[in-house]
Amino acid sequence: MSDTLLARTPRPDRHPxxxxxxxxxxxxxxxxxxxxFGLRQLTAGADFTLPNAIQDLLTLSYSVxxxxxxxxxxxxxxxxxxxxxxxxxxxxxxxPRNVVLRRAALSLLGVFLPVCECGNVPxxxxxxxxxxxxxxxxxxxxxxPILNPITIITTHQVFGFDDxxxxxRLLGGFAIANLIGWLFSRHPEPDRLLTDTxxxxxxxxDAARDHDHSASRWTQSRQLFAREASAVMPALIIGATIAGxxxxxxxxxxxxxxxxxPLWSVLALMALAFVISICxxxxxxxxxxxxxxxxxxxxxxxxxxxxxxxxxxxAMMRTxxxxxxxxxxxxxxxxxSLAIGLVMNYVG
Amino acid sequence: xxxxxxxxxxxxxxxxxxxxxxxLWMSGxxxxxxxxxxxxxxxxxxxxxxxxxxxxxxxxAAHDHSAAAPRxxxxxxxxxxxxxxxxxxxxxxxxPATLTxxxxxxxxxxxxxxxxxxxxxxxxxxxxxxxxxxxNDWASILRQTSDLAFYSDRNVTTIGFxxxxxxxxxxxxxxxxxxxxxxAIDAQAIGLPIYLENWGSTxxxxxxxxxxxxxxxxxxxxxxxAIALLPDDITGIDQPTEPYLYx
Numbered sequence: 133m134s135d136t137l138l139a140r141t142p143r144p145d146r147h148p149x150x151x152x153x154x155x156x157x158x159x160x161x162x163x164x165x166x167x168x169f170g171l172r173q174l175t176a177g178a179d180f181t182l183p184n185a186i187q188d189l190l191t192l193s194y195s196v197x198x199x200x201x202x203x204x205x206x207x208x209x210x211x212x213x214x215x216x217x218x219x220x221x222x223x224x225x226x227x228p229r230n231v232v233l234r235r236a237a238l239s240l241l242g243v244f245l246p247v248c249e250c251g252n253v254p255x256x257x258x259x260x261x262x263x264x265x266x267x268x269x270x271x272x273x274x275x276x277p278i279l280n281p282i283t284i285i286t287t288h289q290v291f292g293f294d295d296x297x298x299x300x301r302l303l304g305g306f307a308i309a310n311l312i313g314w315l316f317s318r319h320p321e322p323d324r325l326l327t328d329t330x331x332x333x334x335x336x337x338d339a340a341r342d343h344d345h346s347a348s349r350w351t352q353s354r355q356l357f358a359r360e361a362s363a364v365m366p367a368l369i370i371g372a373t374i375a376g377x378x379x380x381x382x383x384x385x386x387x388x389x390x391x392x393x394p395l396w397s398v399l400a401l402m403a404l405a406f407v408i409s410i411c412x413x414x415x416x417x418x419x420x421x422x423x424x425x426x427x428x429x430x431x432x433x434x435x436x437x438x439x440x441x442x443x444x445x446x447a448m449m450r451t452x453x454x455x456x457x458x459x460x461x462x463x464x465x466x467x468x469s470l471a472i473g474l475v476m477n478y479v480g
Numbered sequence: 481x482x483x484x485x486x487x488x489x490x491x492x493x494x495x496x497x498x499x500x501x502x503x504l505w506m507s508g509x510x511x512x513x514x515x516x517x518x519x520x521x522x523x524x525x526x527x528x529x530x531x532x533x534x535x536x537x538x539x540x541a542a543h544d545h546s547a548a549a550p551r552x553x554x555x556x557x558x559x560x561x562x563x564x565x566x567x568x569x570x571x572x573x574x575x576p577a578t579l580t581x582x583x584x585x586x587x588x589x590x591x592x593x594x595x596x597x598x599x600x601x602x603x604x605x606x607x608x609x610x611x612x613x614x615x616n617d618w619a620s621i622l623r624q625t626s627d628l629a630f631y632s633d634r635n636v637t638t639i640g641f642x643x644x645x646x647x648x649x650x651x652x653x654x655x656x657x658x659x660x661x662x663x664a665i666d667a668q669a670i671g672l673p674i675y676l677e678n679w680g681s682t683x684x685x686x687x688x689x690x691x692x693x694x695x696x697x698x699x700x701x702x703x704x705x706a707i708a709l710l711p712d713d714i715t716g717i718d719q720p721t722e723p724y725l726y727x
Contacts, residue, residue: 154538161495161534168499168572175573176507182574184582184686191579194571195513195664198504201497202525205532290662347540354539357532361490366557369493369564379665383586420666421587447556 185380192376197369200414203282204368207413208360212353214244215255224262235271235313238264239306242276252276253448260452261334266322271313273449274465277412277439278305287435290416295428296480297435300472304436308468312461325457327450364411367444371410375418378404391426398473401430402466405438412439429476437469487541489561495533496568501526508721509576514663515726578723581643581685584656584669589643590619591668599624610634615657616725619670626706631695636672636709639690639717642683643671648702651677655691655709661727670725675699675708683716688723690715 181187228234242252256273260266277283278301291297316322323331347355390400401422410418419434439445441462449458504510505523514522597617602610613621615638638655645652656671658664674691675698683689691714698708 154540157538158534161537165495165499165530165534168496169503172500172503172572176503176575178575180575184580187577188579188583190567190570190574191513191577192583192665193567194500197497197567197571198501198510198513198522198526199518199663199665201494201501201529202522205494205498205525205529209528209532347542351539352542354536355542357536358487358491358539359542361494361533361536362487363490365490365493365497366560366564369497369567370560373563373567375665380583380586385588417662418665420662421668 189373189376189380192379193369193372196372196375196414196418199417200368200372200411203286203413204364204411207282207411208357208364211255211360212356215258215356216349216353231317232310232314235268235310235317238268238272239275239309239313240279241272242278242280253445253452257330257452260326260330265317266325267313267316267319270316270325270453270461271309274312274440274461275305275309278302278436279309280412282413283416283439286413287416290420291423291431295431296476297428297432300432300476301435304432304469304472305439308436308440308465311468312464315464316457325453327452327454330452363448367409368411371408371418371444374408375410378408379421387422387425391422391430394427394429394474394477397427397430398433398470398477401426401434402437402469402473405434406442408438409442409444410438415439427477428480429473429478432476433469433473436472437465440465488537489564491533491537493564493568494529496572498526498530498533500568500571502530504576507576511722511724512576512578512664515660517726518662578719579658579664579667581641581656583667584641584643584654584658584671585646587667587669589654589656589669589671590623597621599630603630611637614638614725615640615655615672616659616670618672622672622707628695628697628707631707633694635692635694637690637692638672639688639720640671641688641719641723642679642685643669644685645673645700645703645705647704648700650680651675652698652700652703652705652708653679653683653685655689657725658723659725659727664724667724668727673698673703673705673708674711674714675703676711676714683714688717688719690717 182190227237252273255276256269259269259272264272284298284302287298287301293299316325319325323334326334391397401419405415408418415435415438419431423431446458446462449461453461501510501522504513505519505526510519510522597613597620599621602621610617613636618636618638640655640657643654643656645654652673652675654671654673656669658667658669660667674693691709691711693709693711693713695707696710698705700708
């Protein structure tokens with residue numbers, strides 16, 4: 133386990149229900165891929181029309197999926213590289229010993245661990261298991277989805293430096309992460325922030341949570357790719373579908389009415405971010421059509437709040453942190469995002 | 481959800497989306513969903529995603545050590561998987577399609593300007609200077625001036641699909657196009673208002689047309705548009721291979 137940050141929950145080993153040899157698996161995979169291409173070719177010319185609204189919902193959802201699949205695959209591959217191939221000791225060695233500087237450094241760790249929020253939850257769990265304090269790991273968890281190269285590149289690609297949205301996102305993410313880290317470090321017993329199950333796991337000896345030590349890194353990489361894909365893909369597809377649905381169902385006049393109000397525009401986009409649970413690597417593409425309709429502070433609040441708190445992230449973080457902790461975390465992040473959005477709208 | 485199902489679902493979903501994306505690229509239809517400047521990245525990463533999914537499928541199954549999730553969490557995950565599977569399947573089964581006039585209406589045609597064409601520059605130039613104007617340029621000019629004198633003797637020729645005018649759907653429609661910046665979700669609708677009494681008896685919404693005419697006083701009583709394109713000729717055409725304009 134020495135070369136990975138990833139933690140696994142201990143549980144009695146059980147054998148897989150069925151086994152497939154590598155050759156059979158590859159053959160099945162190639163046949164299924166060929167079948168997918170064949171099916172696509174066969175149905176492409178079908179004379180089949182759906183009602184306009186449903187057709188547009190699908191077209192819009194597919195476009196988000198196709199636009200983001202590249203970034204998602206890249207994110208998973210980088211996550212695999214970081215978790216399997218880069219020694220944890222490299223990260224631990226370079227961090228300052230002073231707690232404030234240490235948290236500041238941890239909040240910038242995402243620059244070197246460029247995965248979106250889904251990949252950060254297992255990484256943050258790994259950091260706790262490795263002996264980092266809970267507030268330190270939370271600092272990383274909150275900052276990393278925003279302060280990472282892919283998110284910065286896509287946000288810049290969409291907004292450039294217009295309206296200070298990119299700068300607000302980066303500085304806001306950094307400030308909130310360090311505020312969270314500081315606030316929770318005041319907790320008399322930070323370990324109580326953890327769920328009982330995860331606390332027990334952290335207390336377990338290394339061997340109990342180290343289940344793949346016998347597999348080669350190549351095998352572990354492929355297993356991790358599969359696991360990360362299963363965590364990310366359903367959330368991505370649901371996010372893309374809801375993004376399409378919002379576009380098809382809500383008339384532009386409604387959005388314009390909401391978006392031109394300094395307060396309601398911020399609240400509406402924070403609520404949207406919470407519901408759609410879209411990945412931070414591609415959320416800038418999602419929000420692009422709302423630019424010009426919603427005030428810049430609302431866009432910035434969407435881009436700051438969404439990567440940290442949404443339905444998908446709360447479900448994932450609940451594996452590690454107690455409900456009480458998550459309520460406190462959500463409240464602080466929401467208030468900070470709202471404040472940043474309002475300042476931008478009223479002062480900017 | 482069982483460990484084995486969890487193991488496969490992500491790989492199957494990546495493979496399905498990747499295969500669909502690669503097929504769109506091979507058939508020259510990826511532009512229906514993303515702007516041309518993103519096509520290379522999207523295609524290369526979809527190919528990598530497909531190969532990585534196949535190679536991961538061959539890896540021996542990892543032992544499932546994940547903690548038992550709460551019931552609501554399992555229910556949420558199961559629902560998400562079900563919806564994802566349906567969406568991914570439709571991506572492989574339904575014919576590729578463009579956005580329709582429904583979205584053009586929802587997004588309010590010409591609510592944003594997508595061209596740098598300037599009415600001030602055009603006014604001082606010969607009327608022939610606007611012969612090569614695109615629908616995008618004309619839509620931009622329309623936002624700038626409704627002075628009829630400006631438009632006299634200027635021929636307009638353009639193609640687009642029909643979107644009924646929300647104010648006078650019986651006698652007015654827009655010849656419209658979508659302008660894409662990154663992908664279809666950021667599509668902005670642009671168009672030129674056309675006055676043609678009872679157009680629904682000859683044409684239908686979403687139909688692609690080639691239209692020639694000149695701008696003149698809008699005779700519609702219900703429309704708020706001061707001027708409209710008065711068509712000399714309208715011909716139904718096939719959807720072009722590149723139905724979108726790209727910003």
